[in-house]
Amino acid sequence: MSVNVLHHGMCFDGAASAALFTAFLRRQAGAEGFRYIPKDHCPGDPYVNADFDADEVVGLDFRYSQDARMTWFFDHHRSAFQLAGDREHFEADRSGRKFHDASARSCAGYIARVVRAEFAVDLRDHAELIRWAELIDSAAFPDPEMPVRLDEPALRLMTFVESNSDPRLVERFIRDLLEAPMAKHARAGYIEAALRPRLEQHARDIALIKERLAIAEGILSFALLDEPGRSYNKFIPYYHHPEVRYVVGLIRAPGDRLKLTAGYNPWLPKPEREHNLAALLEPFGGGGHPFVAGCTFDDEEAALRAQRTIIGQLQGAPTEARGQR
Numbered sequence: 001m002s003v004n005v006l007h008h009g010m011c012f013d014g015a016a017s018a019a020l021f022t023a024f025l026r027r028q029a030g031a032e033g034f035r036y037i038p039k040d041h042c043p044g045d046p047y048v049n050a051d052f053d054a055d056e057v058v059g060l061d062f063r064y065s066q067d068a069r070m071t072w073f074f075d076h077h078r079s080a081f082q083l084a085g086d087r088e089h090f091e092a093d094r095s096g097r098k099f100h101d102a103s104a105r106s107c108a109g110y111i112a113r114v115v116r117a118e119f120a121v122d123l124r125d126h127a128e129l130i131r132w133a134e135l136i137d138s139a140a141f142p143d144p145e146m147p148v149r150l151d152e153p154a155l156r157l158m159t160f161v162e163s164n165s166d167p168r169l170v171e172r173f174i175r176d177l178l179e180a181p182m183a184k185h186a187r188a189g190y191i192e193a194a195l196r197p198r199l200e201q202h203a204r205d206i207a208l209i210k211e212r213l214a215i216a217e218g219i220l221s222f223a224l225l226d227e228p229g230r231s232y233n234k235f236i237p238y239y240h241h242p243e244v245r246y247v248v249g250l251i252r253a254p255g256d257r258l259k260l261t262a263g264y265n266p267w268l269p270k271p272e273r274e275h276n277l278a279a280l281l282e283p284f285g286g287g288g289h290p291f292v293a294g295c296t297f298d299d300e301e302a303a304l305r306a307q308r309t310i311i312g313q314l315q316g317a318p319t320e321a322r323g324q325r
């Protein structure tokens with residue numbers, strides 16, 4: 001039997017879901033011959049014909065497909081059904097093998113719950129993996145230090161997978177998630193070699209953001225447009241100033257797009273959030289969630305002007321009633 005595992009790429013939950021589905025199908029059907037294919041978001045249909053070239057094909061932590069060759073499906077993203085007819089096709093499915101729950105904290109945890117309830121397969125020997133996927137995918141860290149210090153083996157593995165674009169290491173990483181305790185996996189040579197430059201850059205970013213940030217009325221802001229394009233750990237501002245309410249950051253992202261992100265401090269009580277950040281960014285072509293939203297710009301002046309406007313609005317009257325979601 002051949003099995004294509006189409007999973008959300010460069011994402012810890014995507015890799016954890018691929019590992020757990022493998023453990024499930026081995027036990028349920030004695031399956032072997034797994035092929036792991038990471039998928040990236042893009043406009044239109046993200047799947048290609050080769051994705052479906054197997055006896056069994058599963059979509060995990062990623063978008064739905066109406067292709068009849070997709071035989072299994074587990075996801076928790078609201079954005080799972082984007083093409084015309086996707087949702088109707090999913091709802092009409094009677095295979096008993098396609099599952100979606102937008103309230104699940106992680107796809108990995110969702111898979112574990114579903115296969116126990118529906119197929120009586122117990123994945124509790126992977127409890128460590130499930131627990132960390134839940135914590136990481138819902139960003140439910142106890143404090144901002146944990147996701148910035150990256151001391152925990154699981155968070156080092158998260159950092160690896162979020163920056164790994166080598167397809168040969170994808171399969172190895174997923175197999176190690178299944179077979180090795182995380183403390184041992186995080187010390188593997190291929191993980192440490194990939195992490196070293198990432199963690200050095202991360203340490204420089206922590207210092208850089210500390211030096212550049214400004215705070216006014218509980219709103220932390222920074223602009224790093226003169227830095228080479230890259231992604232930053234989004235918890236660094238809260239690590240320096242856990243007391244701020246909002247962070248409005250402007251960076252040069254990979255590919256040189258200028259990216260503005262506005263977020264509400266995830267460690268403050270949710271009902272005390274006063275602004276809908278997705279609505280605030282909509283006039284600039286942005287979007288996201290009420291608690292964190294973003295938009296991109298081509299022009300530096302326009303980006304800086306938008307940042308000043310957003311900061312001004314966060315200092316002013318709320319865009320919606322306090323506590324409203």
Ligand SMILES: [Mn+2]
Pocket residue numbers: 013014061076106107137
């Ligand atoms: Mn996920």
